[in-house]
Amino acid sequence: MAQPQDTALFSVNPIDRxxxxxxSDIFSISEQAHGDEWRLTPHETCPAAICSVSKRWKEIALATPLLxxxxxxxxxxxxxxxxxWARRSEPYELHVEITLFxxxxxxxxxxxxxxxxxxxEFDGMGAHIELKDMALLSPFSNTLRHLCISLIKFPSADSLLEYLASCKELVALDIQSSTTGEEWMSEEEHTQSSARAITLEKLEDLALPANSLGERILRHIITPRLHNARKSFTSPAFVKTGGDLWIKKGHISLANTDETLISKLLPLVSDVRVLTLEYPPDGQGRIVEFCTVLLRQLGKTIRFFPLPHPGSLWNQGGQIPLPALHTLRLVNYPYLVDPARRHVFRPRDIPPQFPVTDLGLMFMARTEWESEGRTDLLSKLHFEGKRPVDWGERGELVVEQLRREGITVTTQFTN
Known part of the structure; x- marks a missing residue:
């Protein structure tokens, strides 16, 4: 028969025994496992929730630095x-998020x-950091491993580069929503960039904006340990997920048909493996012109192409755009030959080895690049959505010639 139990003992919450x-260890584990979830709420934190349970829990929490x-x-x-909190966390490392004007x-x-x-993690909420203000970050450079700066307009990329040069322990840098008032780099600046580069020995994770700030940072850093590089767009016309880039109908924030600007954009997304160009069904609008120019650029050599490792950081001999690209998807592709350039692509001009269209010329240029002993991974072309208006005239010829060159061509038309 069970012996009578001490009711006073069982009146205490079991965890308090x-x-x-x-x-204290349980509290620390809770913070490590669920602290990020708590920090998403506007008025609550894991430590505050623990302290509100009881007097004893509060005493233990205040004496638990890792919390x-x-x-x-x-x-x-x-x-x-x-x-x-910084005082209570002594002697452990600190993680600080700052979001205020x-x-x-x-x-x-x-x-x-x-x-x-x-x-x-610093969210500037659209504030403008002046060069003198960068000095406010200087005391943290010796220990800083992760730096995220959001919604900041830097007066120059040099001010940020100067600070980054002092961050010898930096492992992760995220400035993908920041900008600068500077223009895209000139060719002279490209030529001089290798002599002014800084080395971030421990940087492994890098998130850059696909704008002039991203270009200037990318071309001035050497990152021997980099294994994860991400670039982001602020325009709704660009959707990038991992190695997939989707350009669709929307506001093009670039100068639309500026070939020089597009050639500057492409190195910033060099990790793209699948490129989708979605045209409007009516074949009209700025996006059509932009995508047409972009397709031409895919067959042109980009000089001073930045690569994320020392020794070949600046390939001054040039680099094919989107070197990791293996699949090109064209949705509602309006025409195989631009109506404004039909006089250039007369049937008698078509050589036996390739159809002379913008699309054919791009593939031909990349094939010539590969014949020089360099590798081009682009091997798949997929059409879907609305059929090009001149498909009946040239479509089969385009498909036949591309397939002869080893390109896999598939179609999924809706009309």
Missing amino acids: LPFELI WTHGKVSGPETLLQAIE EWQDAFRYLWAYNTRIVDI
């Missing part, structure tokens, strides 16, 4: 809270903890 040290290593600053009150004070107050801050 655990030793102080074990509960206070992630601070978020979004105003004067949270700044004081972040400073208090008056952000200068936040960095100054956190200077006292600069030797422990390894992760900074």
Whole structure:
């Protein structure tokens, strides 16, 4: 028969019977496992939730440094809270997220903890960092491993590069939503960029914007350990997911048909493996002109093409655009030959080995590149959606000749 139990003992919450040290470890594990989820909520954090349970839990939480290593600053009150958290987290590393307009004070107050801050996420909310303000980040450069700067307009890429040169421990850099007031680089700047490059020995993860800031940063850094590079677009016309880039009907924020600008854009997305160009069904609009120029550019050599490793960082002999591209998808492709250029592509001009169309010339140029001992992976062409208006005149010839060159051509037309 069971013996009577001490009812007073069982009136205590079972978890409160655990030793102080074990509960502290549980709190630390909870923060590590679910802290990011808590930080997504506007007014709650994992430590605050734990402290609200009971007096004993609060005492244990305040004495658990690992519970206070992630601070978020979004105003004067949270700044004081972040400073208090930094004090409680001694001696562990700190991760700081700053999202407010008056952000200068936040960095100054956190200077006292600069030797422990390894992760900074700074959302400028559209603020403009002046060159002098970059000095506010200087105290953190020796220990910083992860840096994310969002919605910032830098006065120059050089100001950011100067700071990055001092970040010897940097492993991850994310500036994919930031910009600069500078123009795209000139050819003279391309020529000089290799002499001004900085080496980020430990950088493994890089996220850049597909704009002039991204171009200038990419061409001025050497990253021997880089294994993950991402580029992002702010225009809704560009959708990039991993190695897939989809250009569709929408506002083209670039100069539309500026061939020089498009050639500058392509190196920033050199990891693209599948390129989809979606034309409007009526075959009209700026997007048509933009995509036509882009297709021509795919067959042209890009000089001073940046590669993410030393020794061949600047391939001054040139590089084929989108070197990782293996599949080209054309949705609602309007015509095989631009009506405005039909006089250029007369039937008698068609050579026996290739159809002289914009599409054919692009593939021919890439084939010639490959014949020089270089590798081109582009081997698949897929048409879908609306059939090109001149398909009956040239379609079978295009398909036949491309297949002779080893290109797999498939179609999925809706008309």
